[in-house]
Amino acid sequence: MSSAGMTIREVLEANGRLPVSAMTLRDDDDLYQNGLSSHASVNVMLGLENAFDVEFPDELLRRDTFKSVAAIEAALTTLGAHVQSDANG
Amino acid sequence: MDNTLDATKPGAEEFRTALLEAGLLVPASVRGAFHRSFAFDKIVRGIESFVSASWDQQRHQLMCAPLLDQSVLVKSDYVISFPNLIGVLTSFERPEKDLPKLIERVEAGGDWAELLSANGLALGGAACHHIYPTLAGSAVPDEGLFFEVQASCHRHEPSDDPARMQSFSMREFVFVGAEAGAVAHRERWLERGSDLLASLGLSVETVPANDPFFGRAGLLMGASQREKAAKFEVIAAITSPNPGAISSGNYHGDHFGKAFKISLASGDAAHSSCFAFGLERISLALLHRHGLDIATWPASVRSSLSLDD
Numbered sequence: 001m002s003s004a005g006m007t008i009r010e011v012l013e014a015n016g017r018l019p020v021s022a023m024t025l026r027d028d029d030d031l032y033q034n035g036l037s038s039h040a041s042v043n044v045m046l047g048l049e050n051a052f053d054v055e056f057p058d059e060l061l062r063r064d065t066f067k068s069v070a071a072i073e074a075a076l077t078t079l080g081a082h083v084q085s086d087a088n089g
Numbered sequence: 090m091d092n093t094l095d096a097t098k099p100g101a102e103e104f105r106t107a108l109l110e111a112g113l114l115v116p117a118s119v120r121g122a123f124h125r126s127f128a129f130d131k132i133v134r135g136i137e138s139f140v141s142a143s144w145d146q147q148r149h150q151l152m153c154a155p156l157l158d159q160s161v162l163v164k165s166d167y168v169i170s171f172p173n174l175i176g177v178l179t180s181f182e183r184p185e186k187d188l189p190k191l192i193e194r195v196e197a198g199g200d201w202a203e204l205l206s207a208n209g210l211a212l213g214g215a216a217c218h219h220i221y222p223t224l225a226g227s228a229v230p231d232e233g234l235f236f237e238v239q240a241s242c243h244r245h246e247p248s249d250d251p252a253r254m255q256s257f258s259m260r261e262f263v264f265v266g267a268e269a270g271a272v273a274h275r276e277r278w279l280e281r282g283s284d285l286l287a288s289l290g291l292s293v294e295t296v297p298a299n300d301p302f303f304g305r306a307g308l309l310m311g312a313s314q315r316e317k318a319a320k321f322e323v324i325a326a327i328t329s330p331n332p333g334a335i336s337s338g339n340y341h342g343d344h345f346g347k348a349f350k351i352s353l354a355s356g357d358a359a360h361s362s363c364f365a366f367g368l369e370r371i372s373l374a375l376l377h378r379h380g381l382d383i384a385t386w387p388a389s390v391r392s393s394l395s396l397d398d
Contacts, residue, residue, distance in 0.1 A: 038313040039169055042306040061308040063316045 004052075004081075008072050011051050012036075015043035027070040032063070041066045048072065052081040098329035101250055104377060105328060111381045114251055121247040121255035125369075128383060132372040135394025137260055140366055141237060143285055144262065148235035153219035155241040157211045164348040165218050170310060173303050174244040176212040179205035212243035216261040217363045224265060225349040229359050233266020233274070246301075252327040254369055261365040265346070267353055271360035272340055275321075278364030279338040283323050286336065289390050291325045291374055298322045298337055325374045335371045338364045 005027060012022035016031070017040040025034060036044070044066055049055055054076065056065070065075045108114050114123040125133070141150075159177055162168040168175060181191060181204065194201040213219055216238045224234075239260040246253055264274035279295055286293045298320035302310035314320055319342070322334035339362060345351065346358030353359050379386040383396060391397055 038310055039166055041313065042169075042309055045306065045309055056305075058305075058308055061305065061312060063309075063313045066309075 002073070004073050004076065005069055007051050008048065008069050011044060011047040015047040016040050025069060028068050031066065031068055036066070048076070052076055054079045054081045098250065098331050101252070101329040105249065105251055107381055108251060108376065113376065113381065119247070119255065120249065121253065123251060123254060129372060131396060132375060132383070132394060133258065133368045135396055136366065136368055136371050137239065138395060139393050140260060140285055143281065144237070146235050148237050150237045153213070153216060153238055153240035155213055155243070157213045157218060158222070159207065159209050159211045161218055161222055162211050165345070167214055167218070170302050171214070174214060174246060176243045176245050177207050178210040178212070180208040182206050182208060213240050214242055214244055216240035216242065216259040216365065217263045220263055220265070221345045221349040221351065221361070224351045228352045228354060229265050231267040231270070231353055233264050233270045236263040237261070238263060250328055251373055252333050252370055257370070258368045259365050260368060261363045263361065263363040265351060265359050265361045268360040271362040275338045275340045275362040275364060279321055279323070282336050282338065282364050282366065286323060286325065286371065289375060289393060290378055290387060293323050293325045293335070294332070295321050295323050298334070326377055327370050327374045328377060333370065334367065335374050336364065336366050338362070
């Protein structure tokens with residue numbers, strides 16, 4: 001698991017209110033099907049911004065952006081977040 | 090959000106002025122609240138009866154108290170989604186020995202309200218929010234329970250535009266039961282509601298809803314609502330040709346079922362849906378469409394709304 005993948009899962013654990021552990025999810029598992037609510041996705045979004053020191057632009061504030069660990073990592077990459085290094089920094 | 094009358098609402102200011110000059114609405118002591126004349130009220134009551142008579146489904150009918158327990162705002166997620174729109178009430182709940190402090194503050198023209206504390210009461214923001222607490226902890230049949238409810242509602246969004254009142258009334262047709270019934274209820278009512286409004290001469294269109302969720306997080310919430318096709322609005326010209334929502338149909342999934350522990354026979358959480366008529370907005374849309382002289386409205390509209398009785 002990449003360090004970004006680990007950080008994303010930690011954010012999901014802390015903010016996602018998922019009925020399952022985010023650590024057990026595969027990169028492409030659908031987070032909404034695994035119980036991520038709209039409200040929790042907002043907390044996840046804010047948690048990711050804090051953890052990776054980025055701000056999601058309006059056009060990325062869509063359901064799809066947060067649908068899986070892989071999708072989140074892809075979005076963070078487009079924002080230039082240091083997803084390959086230690087994002088916990 | 091800019092709630093003044095602006096260029097996005099051509100003619101809204103003239104229409105507002107005409108409504109006030111005709112005495113149909115009288116501005117209340119706070120911005121965004123209006124007293125309505127008996128003539129305006131007669132339109133509202135006509136719409137209530139008209140939409141009510143259109144449905145022959147056996148149902149519970151309730152005129153709801155406007156107050157909610159504050160906890161309902163949490164369970165409905167309203168406090169997270171629309172923290173800027175909610176209204177909670179406060180009272181002086183300190184010991185009597187603190188009364189001189191209040192008196193002193195009032196007499197000095199200071200901020201006496203800060204000596205008050207939230208008393209657990211909230212103003213309701215939607216009529217159907219009053220129903221779920223009455224079902225809390227109970228089981229409903231799969232075929233569902235049907236409700237027709239009306240409530241005076243509050244949303245804190247001060248505006249000069251009568252199309253955006255802080256105090257308004259909403260009549261809703263609500264279903265609580267199995268998923269298929271909840272989806273069908275919203276679909277049927279979107280069609281029925283839109284047809285009823287069109288039959289009053291309004292040019293209506295049904296579009297995905299665009300609720301004003303709060304802040305940047307709200308963009309995500311709104312996008313999510315649209316992508317899930319959870320809520321639709323029936324829009325029409327209200328105080329300006331630029332249309333706004335006069336009704337909406339909302340499928341909540343099992344959100345309220347889970348939050349209020351309303352279950353089906355299987356033990357699963359019940360699903361719910363609702364269709365709401367915004368009574369003041371529909372009244373304004375009719376005045377905008379047919380003119381401020383109600384006596385000259387088309388005979389069919391006057392008849393549908395029992396305006397000649």
